Amino acid sequence: xxxxxxxxxxxxxxxxxxxxxxxxxxxxxxxxxxxxxxxxxxxxxxxxxxxxxxxxxxxxxxxxxxxxxxxxxxxxxxxxxxxxxxxxxxxxxxxxxxxxxxxxxxxxxxxx
Amino acid sequence: xxxxxxxxxxxxxxxxxxxxxxxxxxxxxxxxxxxxxxxxxxxxxxxxxxxxxxxxxxxxxxxxxxxxxxxxxxxxxxxxxxxxxxxxxxxxxxxxxxxxxxxxxxxxxxxxxxxxxxxxxxxxxxxxxxxxxxxxxxxxx
Numbered sequence: 001x002x003x004x005x006x007x008x009x010x011x012x013x014x015x016x017x018x019x020x021x022x023x024x025x026x027x028x029x030x031x032x033x034x035x036x037x038x039x040x041x042x043x044x045x046x047x048x049x050x051x052x053x054x055x056x057x058x059x060x061x062x063x064x065x066x067x068x069x070x071x072x073x074x075x076x077x078x079x080x081x082x083x084x085x086x087x088x089x090x091x092x093x094x095x096x097x098x099x100x101x102x103x104x105x106x107x108x109x110x111x112x
Numbered sequence: 113x114x115x116x117x118x119x120x121x122x123x124x125x126x127x128x129x130x131x132x133x134x135x136x137x138x139x140x141x142x143x144x145x146x147x148x149x150x151x152x153x154x155x156x157x158x159x160x161x162x163x164x165x166x167x168x169x170x171x172x173x174x175x176x177x178x179x180x181x182x183x184x185x186x187x188x189x190x191x192x193x194x195x196x197x198x199x200x201x202x203x204x205x206x207x208x209x210x211x212x213x214x215x216x217x218x219x220x221x222x223x224x225x226x227x228x229x230x231x232x233x234x235x236x237x238x239x240x241x242x243x244x245x246x247x248x249x250x251x252x253x
Contacts, residue, residue: 024129093224
């Protein structure tokens with residue numbers, strides 16, 4: 001099961017996800033992030049420190065959201081506090097070239 | 113302790129957790145380190161997700177058979193399905209230098225499996241598709 005919590009900050013939206021993001025749960029994460037976009041907000045920080053596992057289904061959702069956020073330079077999807085295992089997967093998948101990954105949530109929020 | 117174990121399970125996304133638990137137990141028994149264990153978990157998840165989505169064309173259309181074997185070198189995982197075969201050579205690896213707009217197409221799961229595991233081989237017989245993956249045990253650093 002996924003636990004997703006969101007908070008609308010002054011500069012951006014902060015979303016925390018906890019649990020396992022696989023083919024079963026990735027759509028749930030996608031929906032939560034799309035809801036923010038549908039509300040017209042495109043600057044999102046995703047704190048992934050509680051993610052125990054993320055499959056390519058989860059990565060594809062993140063890529064999709066990133067593309068939507070970055071369109072017309074209106075925003076970005078920043079990742080924060082990735083575990084070493086998740087960071088390694090992002091690196092292997094070549095995603096560090098398209099995602100900004102911050103060590104702390106505060107740094108990510110502050111970058112907007 | 114037996115040297116190998118099997119799991120037969122319905123092809124449902126909600127079963128990915130049970131599948132991961134099964135391979136994790138055997139990865140641990142095979143004394144794989146955390147990194148290698150994560151590689152096995154991720155690769156098996158990718159393989160089973162692909163079977164449900166592509167070989168069976170959806171959930172609840174067929175079973176997945178898994179077998180874990182302890183080898184001197186590490187852990188061998190065999191995954192069998194009875195759905196549509198595919199040609200892994202026709203699945204293009206993602207272009208890691210592509211601009212953002214071109215990202216997001218398929219092929220990422222298979223690419224990751226090949227990156228994460230030491231050996232990945234597919235074989236297709238009429239009505240039966242088999243994937244064999246090996247993760248070697250690395251000595252502690």
